[in-house]
Every structure is written in structure tokens, then in C-alpha cells.
Amino acid sequence: MMDEVMKKELSFKRVPKEDKEEEKILRPSSTFLKDAWYRFKRNKLGLLGAVIILLMLIFAIVGPMISSYSYETQDLNNIYASPSLEHLMGTDNLGRDMFVRMAYGARISLSCGFVASLISVGIGVIYGAASGYAGGRVDTIMMRIVDIIDSVPSMLYTILLMVVLGNSLTNVFIVIGITGWLGMARLVRGQVLSLKQREFVLAAKVSNVSNAKIILKHLVPNAFGSIIVSMTLSIPSAIFLEASLQFLGLGISAPMPSWGGLANEGITAMRAYPYMLWFPAIFISLTILAFNFLGDALRDALDPKQG
Amino acid sequence: MFKYILKRIALSIVIVFVIATITFFLCHAIPGGPFDREKPLNPTILENLNKKYNLDKPLGEQYIDYMVDVAKLDLGPSYYYTNQTVNDFIERCFPVSFLLGVCAMLVAVVLGIPAGIISALKQNGWQDNILKILTTILVSLPNFVIASGLMYILGYKLELLPVALWGTPQQMIMPVLALSAYPLSYITKMMKSSMLEVMSSDYIRTARSKGVSKFMVTYKHALKNAILPVITVMGPMFAGIITGSLVVEKIFAIPGLGQQFTEAIFNRDYTMIMGLTIFYSILLISSILIVDIVYAIVDPRIKLGKEKVE
Numbered sequence: 335m336m337d338e339v340m341k342k343e344l345s346f347k348r349v350p351k352e353d354k355e356e357e358k359i360l361r362p363s364s365t366f367l368k369d370a371w372y373r374f375k376r377n378k379l380g381l382l383g384a385v386i387i388l389l390m391l392i393f394a395i396v397g398p399m400i401s402s403y404s405y406e407t408q409d410l411n412n413i414y415a416s417p418s419l420e421h422l423m424g425t426d427n428l429g430r431d432m433f434v435r436m437a438y439g440a441r442i443s444l445s446c447g448f449v450a451s452l453i454s455v456g457i458g459v460i461y462g463a464a465s466g467y468a469g470g471r472v473d474t475i476m477m478r479i480v481d482i483i484d485s486v487p488s489m490l491y492t493i494l495l496m497v498v499l500g501n502s503l504t505n506v507f508i509v510i511g512i513t514g515w516l517g518m519a520r521l522v523r524g525q526v527l528s529l530k531q532r533e534f535v536l537a538a539k540v541s542n543v544s545n546a547k548i549i550l551k552h553l554v555p556n557a558f559g560s561i562i563v564s565m566t567l568s569i570p571s572a573i574f575l576e577a578s579l580q581f582l583g584l585g586i587s588a589p590m591p592s593w594g595g596l597a598n599e600g601i602t603a604m605r606a607y608p609y610m611l612w613f614p615a616i617f618i619s620l621t622i623l624a625f626n627f628l629g630d631a632l633r634d635a636l637d638p639k640q641g
Numbered sequence: 642m643f644k645y646i647l648k649r650i651a652l653s654i655v656i657v658f659v660i661a662t663i664t665f666f667l668c669h670a671i672p673g674g675p676f677d678r679e680k681p682l683n684p685t686i687l688e689n690l691n692k693k694y695n696l697d698k699p700l701g702e703q704y705i706d707y708m709v710d711v712a713k714l715d716l717g718p719s720y721y722y723t724n725q726t727v728n729d730f731i732e733r734c735f736p737v738s739f740l741l742g743v744c745a746m747l748v749a750v751v752l753g754i755p756a757g758i759i760s761a762l763k764q765n766g767w768q769d770n771i772l773k774i775l776t777t778i779l780v781s782l783p784n785f786v787i788a789s790g791l792m793y794i795l796g797y798k799l800e801l802l803p804v805a806l807w808g809t810p811q812q813m814i815m816p817v818l819a820l821s822a823y824p825l826s827y828i829t830k831m832m833k834s835s836m837l838e839v840m841s842s843d844y845i846r847t848a849r850s851k852g853v854s855k856f857m858v859t860y861k862h863a864l865k866n867a868i869l870p871v872i873t874v875m876g877p878m879f880a881g882i883i884t885g886s887l888v889v890e891k892i893f894a895i896p897g898l899g900q901q902f903t904e905a906i907f908n909r910d911y912t913m914i915m916g917l918t919i920f921y922s923i924l925l926i927s928s929i930l931i932v933d934i935v936y937a938i939v940d941p942r943i944k945l946g947k948e949k950v951e
Contacts, residue, residue: 482656493918581888582888604792605797615786615789623777
């Protein structure tokens with residue numbers, strides 16, 4: 335035993351200094367996004383969420399193309415038909431095909447989620463970054479305004495604005511967008527407050543970069559991770575808000591379907607034709623759940639410090 | 642302390658004033674008058690109606706009148722239901738909504754706090770995992786999905802509970818459950834993280850090392866401190882319950898204020914929408930105010946009068 339070890343030891347050779355590998359980087363250098371993707375891949379629920387969202391998007395885009403029905407054509411000889419090969423999700427009280435209506439609903443609900451969140455991200459990032467960057471009294475006043483707006487539930491002024499502006503798809507986007515930016519403004523302001531103390535901002539200031547450019551080119555990109563996470567988590571609340579508005583009789587006008595409207599019709603017909611309710615209810619819940627999963631996974635992946 | 646409370650009350654009044662102003666001008670920016678019908682009214686009638694509701698005065702004067710009335714807690718007449726005021730509706734419908742909201746809040750607190758404690762004490766155990774899945778699902782289910790699901794299963798399939806209206810305790814069960822789902826999962830999560838934080842703090846370790854039993858440490862030392870942060874979320878939770886009640890009351894045909902609000906939207910009854918928005922804001926802002934004061938009294942670590950440390 336001992337001998338063997340000795341022999342092995344003796345077989346060691348001295349390595350010339352220049353061949354020493356200790357300085358060499360074995361692992362290929364990784365970018366921020368690669369790292370994030372690596373962390374994201376290991377999160378099963380996050381992947382599941384992404385897959386569900388992808389399927390919903392495909393359903394929304396392809397559904398109306400492959401269906402031979404239109405969302406508004408009524409077929410009064412064929413009302414409340416149960417799901418069958420001919421009508422995959424059955425028909426409603428006016429004989430309209432539920433499959434194609436659900437697909438149009440998906441278009442409306444998903445685009446509402448994306449567009450409204452984009453609007454609120456836009457407002458929130460600009461407001462928050464300006465407030466955090468300005469600091470001092472301006473910051474205090476701007477944040478006090480946010481506190482005041484936040485003390486009223488957004489649903490109330492969403493309703494009020496919808497009543498004032500009138501029912502249309504664009505108005506739904508705009509109203510949900512302009513009522514949902516408070517959280518984003520707080521988040522970006524917090525990030526900017528800590529980032530603006532860093533050396534690279536000082537360096538930019540010294541080289542006479544304008545304030546607007548410092549905010550947009552240096553500060554906001556550094557807060558990118560948390561902005562994306564927060565946006566992903568604000569999409570489901572936009573979808574939910576749209577569905578609730580539709581429920582209260584505000585939102586897009588008939589015959590254009592949205593998931594909230596379909597669920598509303600489903601509840602009235604629930605007793606005799608429960609499938610009318612199940613399809614929209616399950617689709618809305620699944621989508622919201624999927625975005626919540628995706629958002630949590632993205633937070634772990636992009637923003638490991640906050641986890 | 643007294644100064645702090647006064648300051649908070651003053652700020653709340655300013656906020657209500659701002660909200661009332663914005664609401665007033667938004668509602669008056671809507672094109673068309675409140676008495677536009679499909680068949681135009683006789684001009685004389687219209688003139689008299691406008692006179693009756695003071696709509697013939699300039700906007701500034703109307704605004705001052707309205708503000709004075711709001712300050713006297715008089716929210717004006719309804720344009721849709723003649724001879725009834727917004728206050729009449731609030732007096733009639735608010736008790737129902739209030740009962741519904743309080744019950745939902747109670748369910749959320751009574752179930753949520755123990756659930757959060759269990760979740761924290763058995764962290765990563767099966768109890769915690771089940772609760773984690775349950776809260777994630779409850780957060781993702783919109784209240785109308787929960788309400789209609791309950792209605793279908795308990796009301797239609799099992800025929801255990803009446804599916805609509807209000808009055809008997811059986812009729813209250815489903816709306817209260819539907820409304821409490823979201824705050825319940827919120828409180829559970831909040832309680833869990835707050836309990837976990839407290840359980841890992843130094844004084845808990847000290848108490849344990851001095852030989853205090855695990856039971857005593859958990860329920861006597863930790864619980865008191867862990868419950869405090871839950872009080873702070875009561876305000877926002879209340880907002881969630883109010884907005885939730887709009888949808889839930891509509892589904893279960895409950896004659897509450899939420900239902901009234903929905904109807905006012907449908908009828909385009911602007912004074913009603915305006916009045917109820919202001920009423921809800923006053924309600925909410927005063928509840929946040931009360932929560933803040935209670936929190937300051939309960940938690941001796943907070944020094945009043947100083948700005949909160951962020």
C-alpha cells in the first residue's frame with residue numbers, strides 16, 4: 335500500500351511555470367442573461383407557466399384562423415349546443431361558436447395584459463426614475479402624490495375613468511395602464527436612489543452627460559431585472575381587472591367577446607349549461623396562475639438578491 | 642402622539658377633498674347631460690329639471706355647492722331614481738355590505754393567522770407545502786371564478802346552500818367565502834414570513850436557551866410580535882374586500898352598496914357614481930387612518946411624531 339503511494343508520488347513531474355493552469359479560466363465566461371437562463375431552467379413551475387402562456391398565445395393567434403366560424407355569426411337553430419367535434423367548446427345562447435369566441439377573448443385579454451402593463455411600466459419607470467434621481471424635496475412631493483393616489487383602490491378610479499371615457503378596447507388599455515403604475519414607480523425610485531450613489535453615475539456626470547441620458551442609459555437598464563419581474567407580475571392583475579370591468583358592464587362592447595364577458599354570460603347559463611362557465615373560468619385562472627409562476631421564476635432568475 | 646393623530650387626520654381630510662374635486666370634474670367632463678334620453682325631453686321640462694338640480698348655474702358655483710354639501714356629508718340626489726338621495730341608498734344598502742365585509746375579514750383573520758403559524762413552524766413540511774399550493778391557487782383565482790364555482794358545486798350540484806340573495810345565515814356562507822379567499826391567502830403569507838422572521842430573532846433563542854418550553858416560546862413570545870405586521874395590511878385588505886364586493890354582490894344578487902354601484906354604472910347615474918366613489922374613499926381612508934393609529938398604540942417600538950423609517 336505504502337509502496338504504491340510512494341511510487342505514485344515519485345511519478346509526479348515538475349510542471350514548468352508557464353504551463354501552470356491556475357490562471358486559466360476553464361468555465362466559459364457567462365453573461366447576465368445566460369446566468370439567468372440557467373437559473374430559470376431549473377425552476378419547473380416557471381417553465382410550466384411559460385409553456386401555458388405560450389399555448390394561450392398560440393390559441394389566441396391561431397384559433398380564429400383555423401376555425402370556420404366567426405365570433406359574431408348567430409345560428410339560432412343551434413343554441414346551447416354542447417361541446418362536440420363540430421363546436422369544440424359548444425355554442426352560446428345565440429348559437430355562436432364558443433371556441434372562436436374564446437380565442438378572440440384570449441386575444442383581447444392577453445393583449446390587454448401586455449399593452450396595459452407596458453403603459454404602466456412606461457409611466458412608472460419615468461416617474462419613479464425622475465423622482466429618485468431628483469431626490470430631496472421633489473422626491474418627497476412626488477412620492478407623497480403616489481401615496482395619495484394609492485390610498486384609493488385603483489378599481490374605483492378605473493371605473494370612474496371608464497364611465498367618463500366610454501366603452502372601447504383602447505380605453506380599457508389606457509385606463510388600466512394609467513391606474514397601475516404606482517407600484518412600478520416606487521420600485522424604480524428605490525432602485526435609482528441606491529444606483530445613483532454609484533461611481534459610474536459620478537463618472538457620467540463628470541463627463542457632462544445630460545440628466546435624461548443618465549437616467550435612461552445608465553440607471554434604468556441597471557434596474558432592468560426588477561422591472562421585468564414586476565411587469566410580469568402586473569400582467570395577471572391587468573387581465574383580472576379587465577375581466578372584472580367586463581363583469582360590471584364596462585369595457586369592450588358586444589358582440590366582441592372577452593374572457594370576463596364570456597364568464598359573465600357563463601354564470602347566467604351555469605345551471606343548465608355549465609360548460610359555458612367552465613371554459614372562460616378555467617382559461618382566466620390558468621393564465622393568471624401561469625403569469626404568477628413565471629413572475630416568481632423570473633424573480634429568482636433575474637433578481638437573486640431579492641429572492 | 643396627539644399631534645401625530647391630528648396631523649394624520651388633517652392629511653386624510655385633504656386627500657378626501659382632492660378625491661372629491663377630481664371626481665366632480667371628471668363626472669362633469671362627460672359629454673351630454675344627465676337627462677339626455679333617446680326621446681328628447683320637452684325643453685321646458687329639461688329647463689325645470691336643470692333648475693331643480695342646480696345644473697343651470699355655472700360650473701364653479703356648482704362645484705362650491707357640491708363641496709359644501711359633501712362637507713356636510715350630504716351626497717346629493719340621485720339623477721336616476723327621482724326623489725331619492727345618495728344618502729338614502731347608503732343608509733339602506735351599506736349595512737348589508739358592511740356585514741358581508743366584516744364577516745369576510747373575520748374569516749380571513751381567523752383562518753389566515755393559524756394557517757400562517759402552522760406554515761412557519763413546519764416550514765418545508767407537508768403542511769407548509771399544502772398551504773403554499775393552496776394560497777398560490779387562491780391568489781390566482783379571480784373572485785368571480787371562486788364565487789361561481791362555489792355556487793355551482795354547493796348550490797346547484799349538492800343543493801346544500803341557497804344560491805342567491807341575502808338575509809339568512811346560509812345565504813351568507815358562499816359570498817363570505819368567495820370574498821375572503823384573497824385576503825385569506827394574503828394574511829397566511831404575511832403571517833408566515835413575519836413568524837419566520839421573529840422565530841429566528843435573538844430574544845427567541847435566548848428564551849429557548851433559558852429553558853422556556855417550545856410551546857411557551859411560540860405562543861407567548863413569538864406570536865405577539867409576529868402578529869403586528871399583519872395589522873398593517875388590514876387597510877389595503879379592506880380595499881380589496883370593497884372592490885371584491887362589487888363583483889360578488891352582483892353574482893349573488895345581494896342588495897348591498899356594491900350592487901348599487903354596479904347598477905349606477907349601468908344606469909349612468911352620475912351623482913350616484915360620484916357620491917359612492919367619495920363614500921368609498923372616505924371609508925377607506927378612515928380605515929387606513931384607524932389602522933395606523935392602532936398600530937402605533939399596539940407597537941411600542943414605533944416612536945410617534947417622527948417620520949417612518951423606510
